[in-house]
Amino acid sequence: MDPDRFLTSLGDFPAMLADDPVDVLVDLYNTEVSRAIDTIAPERPLLSHRSKPAPWFTGELAVMKRTRRGLESRWRRTRSVSDRTRAKASLRAYSVAMRAARKTFSTARIASATNRPRELFQVVRELLHPPEEEGPSDHLTTRCGEFAHHFADKVTRIRSDLDADISAEPGDVTEAPVCQILLDSFQLVQPDDVDKVLGAVRATTCILDPCPSWLIKLAGGGLADWFSGIINASLQQGHVPSCLKKAIVRPILKKATLDSLLLNNYRPISNLPFLGKVLERVVASQLQEFLVETDYLDSSQSGFRPGHGTETALVAVVDDLRRELDRGSASLLVLLDISAAFDTIDHGILLGRLSGMGLGGIALQWLRSFLEGRSQMVKLGDTCSDPWPLTCGVPQGSILSPMLFNIYMKPRSSGVLEFGAISTQMTLNSTTLFHQTPRKPLRP
Numbered sequence: 001m002d003p004d005r006f007l008t009s010l011g012d013f014p015a016m017l018a019d020d021p022v023d024v025l026v027d028l029y030n031t032e033v034s035r036a037i038d039t040i041a042p043e044r045p046l047l048s049h050r051s052k053p054a055p056w057f058t059g060e061l062a063v064m065k066r067t068r069r070g071l072e073s074r075w076r077r078t079r080s081v082s083d084r085t086r087a088k089a090s091l092r093a094y095s096v097a098m099r100a101a102r103k104t105f106s107t108a109r110i111a112s113a114t115n116r117p118r119e120l121f122q123v124v125r126e127l128l129h130p131p132e133e134e135g136p137s138d139h140l141t142t143r144c145g146e147f148a149h150h151f152a153d154k155v156t157r158i159r160s161d162l163d164a165d166i167s168a169e170p171g172d173v174t175e176a177p178v179c180q181i182l183l184d185s186f187q188l189v190q191p192d193d194v195d196k197v198l199g200a201v202r203a204t205t206c207i208l209d210p211c212p213s214w215l216i217k218l219a220g221g222g223l224a225d226w227f228s229g230i231i232n233a234s235l236q237q238g239h240v241p242s243c244l245k246k247a248i249v250r251p252i253l254k255k256a257t258l259d260s261l262l263l264n265n266y267r268p269i270s271n272l273p274f275l276g277k278v279l280e281r282v283v284a285s286q287l288q289e290f291l292v293e294t295d296y297l298d299s300s301q302s303g304f305r306p307g308h309g310t311e312t313a314l315v316a317v318v319d320d321l322r323r324e325l326d327r328g329s330a331s332l333l334v335l336l337d338i339s340a341a342f343d344t345i346d347h348g349i350l351l352g353r354l355s356g357m358g359l360g361g362i363a364l365q366w367l368r369s370f371l372e373g374r375s376q377m378v379k380l381g382d383t384c385s386d387p388w389p390l391t392c393g394v395p396q397g398s399i400l401s402p403m404l405f406n407i408y409m410k411p412r413s414s415g416v417l418e419f420g421a422i423s424t425q426m427t428l429n430s431t432t433l434f435h436q437t438p439r440k441p442l443r444p
Contacts (some may be wrong), residue, residue, distance in 0.1 A: 001042050003218040006211075009036035013225035026241040026275065033210040056105030064094045084372055125256040146384035147251050148380040150263040154344045159392065182294065184361030186286050188232045191224035198227075201281050201399075206248055206271045207379070213274040230275070231282055234381040238365030244276030246387070247376040247395050268343070270376060270395035280399040282437055283366070287403060296357050297406055304402030342401055343393040347371045350408050352395075357407065370400065 010032055017025065053062075068090040075083040100185045106127060113119035189197065200219055203213040216223065234240060247270035251263075258265035288306070291297055297305065302313040317333070347368075354367055374395065378385040394401040 001037070001212070001215050003215060003222070005040045006036055007219055007222035008227075009039040010223075013034075013229050015225075015229075018229050020233070021242045022230060022237055022239055025230045025233055026087045026243060029230060029275070030210045037211045053101075053394065056069070056102045058101055061094070061098060061101055065098055068094045081265070082161060131254050140380045140383035141190075141385075144380050144383055145382070147263060147266070147268075148376075148385040148388050148400075151249070151268050151343070151378070153395065158344050159346075178258055180358060181360035182358030183290050183363050184359075185363050186235045186283055186366065188235060189228050190284055191228045194224040194227045195220050196282050197278055198338075201274070201277050202276070204271065204277075206273050208246055208248065209272045209275075210244070216272065216274060227275075227278060231279055234279055235282070235366065236362070238362040238369060240276070240279070240366065240369045242373055243375045244273050244279065245370070247272050247374065247397070248384070249376045249378045251380075259321065268376075268378075268396060270397040271379075272395060272398060273309075277399055282404060283370075284399050287400075290358075291403070291407075297410065301406060301409075304406055340393075342396050343406060345393050345405065345408050347392055350404060353407050353410065357410075367404075372386055 010124070014028075015030065068087070071083065071087040071090045074088045106123075109123050110120065113123055198217050201217075202218050203215040228365075247269045248272055251266035252269050253260060254265055254267055300316065302308040302310070322333050322335075350371065351364070351368055354364055359367070374390040375387045376390060376395070377387050394404050
């Protein structure tokens, strides 16, 4: 797929449609991109009668395999003792060579990933737990339905355990504390900014995308008018098209050592349309600047923030512990584990947080549109479940979700600090430290 041929087939963005609803523009984009892809690379059936060989299977092994099969066939015809001996010797030699090739390949992969922990863990997981062959389509369809119901029931069960008086509907945003509106609209993007935005988004392709994301990134500047027109229409209208709010969920084992048959051992990771992630990146960059300017987030919040991470959290905790130890005080470390943290976020409460921090107008309307009307489908192999509507939560795998989660959790840090101050005065001069990890639901 040549990017230049792709751009030529796609054509220019129709400027006369710039004022149309963003849903119309996105549908036009998907239609035209699909047409351009079909022009330069028409779909055709590929008949494959052989499975893809393993990456460690070399040409020498292929020759040895053909030789072994030839000797086996000859022995079956002749039933000669000498032919049987040669066939067995060939089989032993082929087995030894195959084990050596597999070992050499695995050793080279481990060596190449020595300084990249993420790749190293992936190699180890593949060696310890090789991927299972896909079962019949009926089994996958049933399994997809089981996963979809499990993820939905888990969220419903967690939210039902919360007190009824803390639930909030989207309309409750008007009851948020009155605050001066500091950001009522997002800045529009220029065509020259598109390359920078595309460069900041990973080229992850969703099955809902009309073409591969890597081709879009390579085409870059040639799509500037298309992307800027769609993004600006969305920001001006305060609306996110419904087709960009569909997610393909892939269940991922929480740990490689867990039982793959138990649904509780999986977490849902959402794969979203590439165009939607580009739109999120534009909003996320402006929202991040707003958070920095207003100094809204707590200074001790290390998760999902630029320049922060587990190192800053550990350094702060160790420093506090040692300071209290030097004073002769006792220290109590409280670790809170949050279950389905992203999936159980209440939209009404989150919108109230956003309004309370100074967002309003079209900006708040856009974020409301981003949260509402989402749906997801579970995908295993080539099989998908039926769409499942989402009435709460933010998708894992989204660019905006971690930032929205931090905003949602902001009051929790204030409560913890207040609790720590009280415990210092009322107990044995102890200090309560708080480390936050997203696992269990919190009362807003």
